[in-house]
Amino acid sequence: MKKTPVNEQERRQQIMNAFIVHVVEKGFHKASMADIAKTAELSVGQIYRYFAHKEDIIRAVVEQKTEEYLLMMEEFLEKKGWLARMFEPEHEQEFHTERILNMEIKAEANRSAALAKIQYDADHRLTEHAVKLVRQRYALDDETDIRARVQFLVALTDGLFHRRGFFAGPFDAASHQLFQHMLNQLFPDN
Amino acid sequence: MKKTPVNEQERRQQIMNAFIVHVVEKGFHKASMADIAKTAELSVGQIYRYFAHKEDIIRAVVEQKTEEYLLMMEEFLEKKGWLARMFEPEHEQEFHTERILNMEIKAEANRSAALAKIQYDADHRLTEHAVKLVRQRYALDDETDIRARVQFLVALTDGLFHRRGFFAGPFDAASHQLFQHMLNQLFPDN
Numbered sequence: 224m225k226k227t228p229v230n231e232q233e234r235r236q237q238i239m240n241a242f243i244v245h246v247v248e249k250g251f252h253k254a255s256m257a258d259i260a261k262t263a264e265l266s267v268g269q270i271y272r273y274f275a276h277k278e279d280i281i282r283a284v285v286e287q288k289t290e291e292y293l294l295m296m297e298e299f300l301e302k303k304g305w306l307a308r309m310f311e312p313e314h315e316q317e318f319h320t321e322r323i324l325n326m327e328i329k330a331e332a333n334r335s336a337a338l339a340k341i342q343y344d345a346d347h348r349l350t351e352h353a354v355k356l357v358r359q360r361y362a363l364d365d366e367t368d369i370r371a372r373v374q375f376l377v378a379l380t381d382g383l384f385h386r387r388g389f390f391a392g393p394f395d396a397a398s399h400q401l402f403q404h405m406l407n408q409l410f411p412d413n
Numbered sequence: 414m415k416k417t418p419v420n421e422q423e424r425r426q427q428i429m430n431a432f433i434v435h436v437v438e439k440g441f442h443k444a445s446m447a448d449i450a451k452t453a454e455l456s457v458g459q460i461y462r463y464f465a466h467k468e469d470i471i472r473a474v475v476e477q478k479t480e481e482y483l484l485m486m487e488e489f490l491e492k493k494g495w496l497a498r499m500f501e502p503e504h505e506q507e508f509h510t511e512r513i514l515n516m517e518i519k520a521e522a523n524r525s526a527a528l529a530k531i532q533y534d535a536d537h538r539l540t541e542h543a544v545k546l547v548r549q550r551y552a553l554d555d556e557t558d559i560r561a562r563v564q565f566l567v568a569l570t571d572g573l574f575h576r577r578g579f580f581a582g583p584f585d586a587a588s589h590q591l592f593q594h595m596l597n598q599l600f601p602d603n
Binding site for chain 2: 247248249250252323326329330331333334365367368370371372374375377379381382383385386395396397398402404405408409
């Protein structure tokens with residue numbers, strides 16, 4: 224028996240999930256409020272009670288994803304094991320969906336100032352958090368140097384994330400070894 | 414006085430340029446053959462003489478861009494100076510257009526097998542060429558290690574390219590120094 228959502232947060236989550244399904248399947252522009260409502264098993268009127276525009280749904284989705292990325296970033300900066308996780312077969316479907324969603328939002332952000340701002344704020348929050356963690360965790364003290372290292376890490380991660388589809392299967396031993404070496408150069412332990 | 418195109422290659426280029434203008438401005442789906450024809454100053458019928466589908470225009474555009482990237486890759490692997498070029502203010506507009514075009518094509522490739530194949534082939538051509546150049550140029554001989562290094566470089570470049578908009582102005586000295594260090598680790602000179 225299907226659980227009926229009881230509170231506002233659950234309703235909002237239901238709408239966000241339906242939005243993701245349609246953006247991934249058809250692209251940002253073709254994901255209509257009517258489609259989203261149908262998948263969320265709500266009326267369009269009900270959706271507007273929670274989100275006034277599609278943009279507000281995106282904002283909520285981006286903010287939620289940013290919280291997830293912050294946790295992954297913490298985990299990574301602690302153990303440097305994050306990148307390899309992207310290549311574990313059990314995470315393939317999850318990353319596939321994330322990748323499409325991410326690209327759709329970024330592509331649309333090129334044409335919407337409001338969306339660019341949402342994206343920029345999320346990125347800023349992520350990099351500032353990483354800068355703080357690196358400062359605490361590693362033997363680095365020059366502020367501009369720390370920022371350069373964080374930008375390097377974020378660019379590399381973004382690139383790997385988007386290119387995941389081009390890699391055939393999990394990381395091989397040579398890749399593991401190389402990435403570990405490069406990451407040790409980037410974030411030297413005490 | 415406007416030069417009238419005289420040969421097939423010039424006509425094709427004119428159509429490809431018009432396609433890029435509209436994809437960058439409105440997105441892949443909203444760039445219609447009618448719009449492209451108008452900007453290229455041709456009739457829709459004339460366009461169909463050169464390209465049967467929008468997909469054929471993309472294929473030609475991706476192939477042309479791949480040739481440009483191959484040259485940049487050669488230049489980079491010779492002098493390791495390529496990444497910094499992305500951050501020179503005079504290339505800003507050029508990279509902005511490239512970035513949007515690239516994202517639109519990648520986003521659409523998630524939903525079109527034909528486009529995914531075009532993208533995959535271009536990527537394969539680029540990485541195989543890089544593997545060949547690295548083998549010739551650097552003191553590396555293990556084939557899987559060389560491939561891991563090329564994947565690292567391509568992911569980093571992709572990430573920087575897509576994130577260009579998040580950097581404020583040109584690279585600072587700390588970034589230059591860090592990137593140079595990391596690239597020397599990645600491709601050690603003899």
